[in-house]
Amino acid sequence: MTDKAELETIEAEFARAIADAMDEQTLDAVRVAALGKKGRISEMMKGLGKMSPDERRDMGPLLNGLKERIGEALTARKDALQEAALSVRLASEKIDVTLPLRETALEAGRIHPLSQVWDEVVAIFADMGFAVENGPDIETDHYNFTALNFPEGHPAREMHDTFYFDPKADGSRALLRTHTSPVQVRTMEQGKPPFRFICPGRTYRSDSDQTHTPQFHQIEGLVIDETTHMGHLKWTLEEFLAAFFEVDGVELRMRPSYFPFTEPSMEVDVRCARLGNEIRIGEGDDWLEILGCGMVHPNVLKAVGLDPDKYQGFAFGIGLDRIAMLKYGIPDLRAFFEADLRWLKHYGFAALDVPTLAGGLTS
């Protein structure tokens, strides 16, 4: 037999258990213990049937009231727990929209100065109507030397510090091309004049110091038709150098030189000013050697089956690494190949700054 005082104790016990429940699972256990099928309050409700009508009249409302208040307390606590859980979750998932965005790989990455200069040179010559041609890095003696009018045993061959592969059974030796000039021969063999193209590419020589690396880069240029002469050569180089160094004009000086595949052959200097480590192209009283060029030798034309009495033109060769160092003030060529990220961050270019003549090569 339950009395009023006992009901108050039970209510106080459940009220405390509800208040103490720190998560929904614990709270549900309290609900089951109070109002579940075999819960304390449910059992007492079942006992009403066995009571006398008088007792039932007293206990009925008391028990119903208790059931209702505990039910309400459970609901209120459940709401509070859910709200608290939501606040914790919201706090943990908070996004500070005022934080700057993290750089994407595209923004953080850098284009190597050599790739940049390669693209700049292609953009300039493409604007002048030059095509871009390619050839293999592994060459034969024929394309690297013989077809370019290097006679057998001529000292010019020795000067190239060639990397040779082991001789084949027939005694021939493949080599790593020492210059991009073999692409002249290969391209002329494949096509018909007129020719007007450049070939940027990798080249190799057994040489290493501050301004030489065993692998380096050149751009070959070739124009062959029936009328091209040295005046065109000079104009082309002036236009190229002014555009490349982004100055209004350059002054060139041509010195007689020797290359087996050109006659006459020239080395070209550009007027510059030296201010400490800095070199300014197009001003001052100094001269800087910048490239080699000449009128294509009749023997080279003959080697590709062209009649030298009908066809003529010019060729030039530029050291890509060298002009990159000059333009961007890079003192040591070897750093190009060291893959040092700090160096690349300093000298590299943003990925989307694609050089175009209209947009400015490097702006």
Ligand code: DAH
């Ligand atoms: N092939 C030469 C070298 O590597 C560079 C060169 C000079 C290329 C004069 C040319 C040229 O086409 O006309 O030393």
